[in-house]
Amino acid sequence: MNTNRTEPRLALQQIGHRGLFRHAVPVEWGGTGGRFADMVEAHIWKGRECLDPGLILAINAHLWGSVFPLLRFGNPGQKQKWLRGLIEGVLIGGHAITEPHSGSDPSAMETQARPVPGGFVLNGVKRYITNAPVADLLVVYALLESKPSAFLLIPEDPGLTVTTTHATVACHNASMGEIHLQNCRIHSDRQLGKKGAGLSMIQSALEWERAFIFAGIAGMMEWQLEQVIDFSRKRRSGKDHLGRHQAIAHRIADMRIRLDTLLLWLRECARLADEGKRITMASAQTKVIASEAFLQSTLDAIHVLGARGLDEETGMASWLNDAAAGRLFSGSTEIQKNLIAALLGTGEGYKSR
Numbered sequence: 001m002n003t004n005r006t007e008p009r010l011a012l013q014q015i016g017h018r019g020l021f022r023h024a025v026p027v028e029w030g031g032t033g034g035r036f037a038d039m040v041e042a043h044i045w046k047g048r049e050c051l052d053p054g055l056i057l058a059i060n061a062h063l064w065g066s067v068f069p070l071l072r073f074g075n076p077g078q079k080q081k082w083l084r085g086l087i088e089g090v091l092i093g094g095h096a097i098t099e100p101h102s103g104s105d106p107s108a109m110e111t112q113a114r115p116v117p118g119g120f121v122l123n124g125v126k127r128y129i130t131n132a133p134v135a136d137l138l139v140v141y142a143l144l145e146s147k148p149s150a151f152l153l154i155p156e157d158p159g160l161t162v163t164t165t166h167a168t169v170a171c172h173n174a175s176m177g178e179i180h181l182q183n184c185r186i187h188s189d190r191q192l193g194k195k196g197a198g199l200s201m202i203q204s205a206l207e208w209e210r211a212f213i214f215a216g217i218a219g220m221m222e223w224q225l226e227q228v229i230d231f232s233r234k235r236r237s238g239k240d241h242l243g244r245h246q247a248i249a250h251r252i253a254d255m256r257i258r259l260d261t262l263l264l265w266l267r268e269c270a271r272l273a274d275e276g277k278r279i280t281m282a283s284a285q286t287k288v289i290a291s292e293a294f295l296q297s298t299l300d301a302i303h304v305l306g307a308r309g310l311d312e313e314t315g316m317a318s319w320l321n322d323a324a325a326g327r328l329f330s331g332s333t334e335i336q337k338n339l340i341a342a343l344l345g346t347g348e349g350y351k352s353r
Contacts, residue, residue, distance in 0.1 A: 008175035009092055009134035011055055012062060016089010019058065020046060020257030021067060024273075029071065029079065030087045030228075036270040040215045046092050047219025051315065053322035054173030056216035057329065061130035061174070062086070064209035066093025069139050069150070069201060073193040078152065095139040096179050097202055099124065101329075106141065106148065106202045112140040112142065113149060120144070121192065122151065122159070124183040132162050132177035139205075140179070141198045144191075148198030153188045159184030171322050209330045210261035211283035214290035217326070218266060221259045221297055224316070229253055230303050243305070251300040258293035265289055281343050284336040291333060295323035 015021070023039030025031025032038070047056055067086050070079060070093075082147050085091035103107035111124025122142055132138065138153045153160055161180040168176060193201055227254060235242040242248050265286040272279045298319045302309030310317045 001140050003081060008055075008058060008131075008173055012058055012092050012131075012134070013089045015046070015059060015088070017056075021063060021087050021246050023088060025067070025071065030084045034211070036273040037267065040212060040266050040270045043212065043215035044266075045220070045221040047216030048223050049219075050216075051220055051223060052173050052262055053217065053220065053310070053319065053326070055329050056213070056220075057171045057174040058131055059216065060213040061094045061211055062092060064205050065095030065131070066139055068134075068139055068208060069192065069205055070096065070152075073150070073197070073201060077189065078192065082152070086137065091136040092131055092134050093137045093139070094129060094135045095141070096126035096129045096132065096203060097141055098126060098128050100127050103128075103332075107199060107206065109141060109143060109144040109148065111140070113144040113151060114314040115144070116185070119185060119187045120151065122181040122186065123151075124181050126181075128168065128176055129179055130136075130174050130176055131227035132179055133164055133175045136181070139192060141202060142181075144195050144198075147196035148202070149184060149195050150198045150201050153184070153186065157184055157186055168321075168325065171325055198347040206330055207280055207283045208273075208289035210336070211273070211279050212266065213330060214286065214294070214326070215266050217290065217294050218259065218262050219260070220319075221255075221294060224297060224301050224319075225252070225259060227314070227316075228255065228301050231305055231308070242324070247306055251304055255297045255300055258297050262286075262290050273278050281340065284339045284343075285328060288336045288340075291323075291326040294326050295320075298323045 019032070020042055022031045023034055023038045023042055025033070027033040047061070050056070063330050064069065067083070070083050070086065074083065082091060086093050096307065097106050098111055099111060101110065109353065111126065114121045122140065124142060126140065140153050141148060142151060143149070159182050161182070162177045163180065164177050169296060225307065232242040232248055265282070269279050269282050269286055272282055298316065302316055305314065308314060
């Protein structure tokens with residue numbers, strides 16, 4: 001198994017130089033002006049190439065956490081200063097939502113932004129922030145006069161400290177950190193969007209992320225299935241090869257069904273996005289299907305491979321932690337189901353008329 005692993009910041013920069021951040025971005029800012037459908041296929045290919053869930057997570061944190069929020073909500077000066085660098089991979093970005101006491105519920109955030117002459121002062125802590133230790137620009141969400149709002153922060157801002165505490169055992173090549181804001185003062189031109197727009201901006205960012213973050217994972221699942229099929233053909237069990245046994249054949253068939261289902265949903269999200277339609281429901285469904293599929297197929301792959309599946313050389317067992325994390329990041333499976341139920345006019349979040 002060749003994961004082509006390298007230092008997280010350098011890896012992201014190399015990916016930017018190769019053009020992976022240009023898809024579905026207007027030409028005027030250095031993008032291809034192309035379709036989300038092209039982006040999905042490029043990310044599938046990248047997943048097959050790198051076989052690294054952590055790098056896939058970092059790529060998506062950069063895109064949906066900083067590039068697209070800046071593209072959609074940034075003013076001309078902010079775009080001119082940062083956007084092209086982010087798209088080219090010269091600059092690395094991310095966003096800071098999660099806090100020690102609020103994960104999938106951004107409305108429960110405690111980080112505060114206080115207006116002062118000429119700018120703002122921020123105080124609070126953000127935890128499990130992908131790309132934080134290597135980022136040049138972070139979109140940080142905080143309460144401004146009790147209203148969720150967004151701000152652009154850079155590592156040099158006084159009062160901003162990034163640590164690598166609370167590291168996870170999953171997605172190793174996604175460089176994660178904790179952000180401490182202690183009387184962090186920034187200029188007024190660092191506010192992204194309007195006061196109170198933060199919650200809708202978070203929902204928008206997570207919606208895009210949920211729709212497309214598993215495109216790279218789908219590429220990994222293609223490789224995973226190929227390894228299992230090859231092994232089942234070569235490994236003998238009794239008088240036949242392993243794949244002749246119905247119990248094994250059914251696991252492999254299930255892996256193919258999950259992969260094809262995921263690919264259909266990814267491409268449906270891309271179709272809706274390219275047609276300018278809302279993807280709220282589709283992205284939540286895709287996230288549930290994708291995260292559950294990756295976890296179960298990884299378990300099935302290890303089962304079919306047997307002890308070889310636990311061999312460090314295959315790297316398959318290390319994906320279990322990554323797959324378990326996939327059920328949590330961008331909103332847990334339960335959060336997605338709550339959202340789907342609410343959109344259907346039932347469940348938590350639905351208000352009867």
